[in-house]
Amino acid sequence: MGWNRKVLRVNLTAGTCTEEPLNMEWAQEYLGSRGLATKYLVEEIDPKVDPLSPENKMIMATGPLTGTMASTGGRYTVVTKGALTGAIACSNSGGFFGAELKFAGWDMVIFEGKSPKPVYLYIENDKAELRDAGHLWGKSCWETEETIKHELQDPLVRVSSIGSAGENQVLFACVVNDLHRAAGRSGVGAVMGSKNLKAVALRGTQGVSGIKDFGAFLQATTAAKKVLADNAVTGEGLPKYGTQVLMNVINEMGALPTRNHRDVQFEDAGKISAEAMHEKRPTDGKAHLVTNAACFGCTIACGRISEIDKGHFTVKNSPKYWGASGGLEYEAAWALGAANGVGDLEALQYANLICNEQGMDPISFGATIGAVMELYEMGVLTKEQIGIDAPFGSAEALARLVEMTANGEGFGKEIGLGSKRLCAKYGHPELSMSVKGQEFPAYDSRGVQGIGLAYATSNRGACHLRGYTIASEVLGIPVKTDPHATEGKPELVKAFQDATAVFDAAGICVFTSFAWTLADVQPQLAAACEGDWSMEKLNEVGERIWNMERRFNNAAGFTAADDNLPPRLTSEPAKSGPAKGMVNELSKMLPEYYKVRGWTPEGAPTAETLARLGL
Incomplete structure (x- = not known):
C-alpha cells in the first residue's frame, strides 16, 4: 500500500491533536511527500497569506517509499509558504526522522495556528500530544535533542527542532533533525518558530506494513540497489568524497561562483575541496574527514563526519566543538568558502557547525555574507555598521558573522533578512545573487x-x-x-x-x-x-x-x-x-x-x- 492512510492534524492555537484519514484520491494523483503535502497546503491556505502569520500552515510529510527497504527511503519534507521567498516552500531532509514518522503510523503532520506559548509535539505511535517547551526555548538544536531524549529516558527518540535562528525568525532558518540533517532552504524554520513550535519528538515501533506485493518489491529494490552500487558516482565517488567531489571539477569548468559571483574560479578551491578534507593536517596529523555516514536505508552514504582542528582560532576555547560532527557538503563548503573568498577549511567547518547547531541554511547565509563583503569593499557598509572589518577572504569575519546571525545580535539581524532584503535596504538590489529572494547554490x-x-x-x-x-x-x-x-x-x-x-x-x-x-x-x-x-x-x-x-x-x-x-x-x-x-x-x-x-x-x-x- 505504501501509505499509512493517516494524517495527524495539530491545531497549535487550540492545543489539539486529531487523527484523520489520508485523502487517497489525492495520493493517487500526487503520490506523497512533496506532491501530496503541497496539495494539502494549496487547498487549505490563501496563497497571499503572510508566511509568519498563524494563518500559514506547515506540513511534515513522508512518501510511500519512506521507511521501506528502498535505498535512501529516509526522506521527509517540510512544506509551507516560505518565509524567505513568499513562494511555495518544500524543504527535504534525510537522517532518520522521516522513517520514524512512518514507523509511528503517520503519513503527514499538519500544523496550523500558533501556540500561545512554546510547545513541542511528542508522538509515540498512535499517541500524540503537545508538551510545554518553555525550558527548551533559547536552546540550540543540539541541546534540544539531548534534553528531550534525557527527559523521555529514550535515546532512540528522533527529534526535529529549531535553534535560535528559527526562534529569532532568521528568514533562512531551517529545521534540523538527527543533529546535522536539515530541511534547509526557504526559511521553513522561521515559520516553525513563528508558531511557537520548538520541536517534534517521535517514537515509532510499528514498522511499515501493507506493501502491495512484497515479493515484487524485494526484487525491485534489490535490482535498484545494484544499479546504485555499480555506478561510478553513487557506488564510488559519493561514498568516498561526498558531494564535495564537485569542488575542483566545477572550479576547473569556470562555474564556481566566487566573491559574490564577481569571479567564476576560486584560487583556493583546492584548499576547501573533498581531497583537502582527506589530507592530514600539519598541526595535529589528523585528517579533517573522520568517516562517511548514511541516512536511514541509504546504500550511498555520502554524508561527512568531520573533526575540526582543536587549535584553530574559532574553537580553541570551545571544547564542545572538538568532537566529530556533521561535516561539509559541497553546497555549504562553497557558500561559506568560495562565495566569500575564504579558503580556510577549518573556518568553514566552524561556520557549518554553527549553522547545524542553531538551525540556519548555510547556502543562504554564506551567499548573503558574500553580498555583505562586496558592499563592505565598495564602502557602502562600514566597520561601524557591521561591527567588524568584513573584506572578502576574511575567515575571522565569517566566523564572527555566523555567530551574530544565529544569535540575532547587532548586524546579524540584518544578515538574517537574506541578501535580497539586505541589498535593497542599502541601495544595491542588483548585488543579491538570488531568484525569488532565495540565494543561488554553487554553480555559476x-x-x-x-x-x-x-x-x-x-x-x-x-x-x-x-x-x-x-x-x-x-x-x-x-x-x-x-x-x-x-x-x-x-x-x-x-x-x-x-x-x-x-x-x-x-x-x-x-x-x-x-x-x-x-x-x-x-x-x-x-x-x-x-x-x-x-x-x-x-x-x-x-x-x-x-x-x-x-x-x-x-x-x-x-x-x-x-x-x-x-x-x-x-x-x-x-x-x-x-x-x-x-x-x-x-x-x-x-x-x-x-x-x-x-x-x-x-x-x-x-x-x-x-x-x-x-x-
Whole structure:
C-alpha cells in the first residue's frame, strides 16, 4: 500500500491533536511527500497569506517509499509558504526522522495556528500530544535533542527542532533533525518558530506494513540497489568524497561562483575541496574527514563526519566543538568558502557547525555574507555598521558573522533578512545573487547555461535540487549535453524538474538520480503502492506537481518577471575559465521553456494544460 492512510492534524492555537484519514484520491494523483503535502497546503491556505502569520500552515510529510527497504527511503519534507521567498516552500531532509514518522503510523503532520506559548509535539505511535517547551526555548538544536531524549529516558527518540535562528525568525532558518540533517532552504524554520513550535519528538515501533506485493518489491529494490552500487558516482565517488567531489571539477569548468559571483574560479578551491578534507593536517596529523555516514536505508552514504582542528582560532576555547560532527557538503563548503573568498577549511567547518547547531541554511547565509563583503569593499557598509572589518577572504569575519546571525545580535539581524532584503535596504538590489529572494547554490550559470534556466524557473526560488541539469551538462548523466549551449535546454530542464518532483514525492533521495532514471523507481512504486504506477502516470504526476506549485506562486503574486537572474549573470561576462566571455542567455531559453511547459508567454499554465493534468 505504501501509505499509512493517516494524517495527524495539530491545531497549535487550540492545543489539539486529531487523527484523520489520508485523502487517497489525492495520493493517487500526487503520490506523497512533496506532491501530496503541497496539495494539502494549496487547498487549505490563501496563497497571499503572510508566511509568519498563524494563518500559514506547515506540513511534515513522508512518501510511500519512506521507511521501506528502498535505498535512501529516509526522506521527509517540510512544506509551507516560505518565509524567505513568499513562494511555495518544500524543504527535504534525510537522517532518520522521516522513517520514524512512518514507523509511528503517520503519513503527514499538519500544523496550523500558533501556540500561545512554546510547545513541542511528542508522538509515540498512535499517541500524540503537545508538551510545554518553555525550558527548551533559547536552546540550540543540539541541546534540544539531548534534553528531550534525557527527559523521555529514550535515546532512540528522533527529534526535529529549531535553534535560535528559527526562534529569532532568521528568514533562512531551517529545521534540523538527527543533529546535522536539515530541511534547509526557504526559511521553513522561521515559520516553525513563528508558531511557537520548538520541536517534534517521535517514537515509532510499528514498522511499515501493507506493501502491495512484497515479493515484487524485494526484487525491485534489490535490482535498484545494484544499479546504485555499480555506478561510478553513487557506488564510488559519493561514498568516498561526498558531494564535495564537485569542488575542483566545477572550479576547473569556470562555474564556481566566487566573491559574490564577481569571479567564476576560486584560487583556493583546492584548499576547501573533498581531497583537502582527506589530507592530514600539519598541526595535529589528523585528517579533517573522520568517516562517511548514511541516512536511514541509504546504500550511498555520502554524508561527512568531520573533526575540526582543536587549535584553530574559532574553537580553541570551545571544547564542545572538538568532537566529530556533521561535516561539509559541497553546497555549504562553497557558500561559506568560495562565495566569500575564504579558503580556510577549518573556518568553514566552524561556520557549518554553527549553522547545524542553531538551525540556519548555510547556502543562504554564506551567499548573503558574500553580498555583505562586496558592499563592505565598495564602502557602502562600514566597520561601524557591521561591527567588524568584513573584506572578502576574511575567515575571522565569517566566523564572527555566523555567530551574530544565529544569535540575532547587532548586524546579524540584518544578515538574517537574506541578501535580497539586505541589498535593497542599502541601495544595491542588483548585488543579491538570488531568484525569488532565495540565494543561488554553487554553480555559476554563465558556465552552465541550463542550470541558469532551472534557477530562474524554480518554484521555490534559486535551487539546484529542483532540476539538477549539472548531472547532464557536467557529469554526462543520463546523457551528455554541452554546458555552453542553449539549444535543447528548455526540454532538458523540464524533464529534470518533473522527474525530481517524482523522486521527492516518493520519499527517496534525489542523489539516486545520478544512477537511476524513473524506470528504476517505477517498479519499486508499482510493487509498493496500490493503483496504476506506469511510467506514463509517473511522468504525469511529476508534471502535475510542478504546475500545482506554479499556480500557487502565480496566485501569491509571482509573474514571469520573477523568472529572472541578477544582471551580473546576464550582462557581465565570465572573466576566466572555459566560459570566459560568456553570460547566461536566459532570454533565449525562457520563451521556449514556457512553450515546452504548455504555459502562456506570461508564464501561466494554459487552460488546456490545466485540464490535461486535472488541475
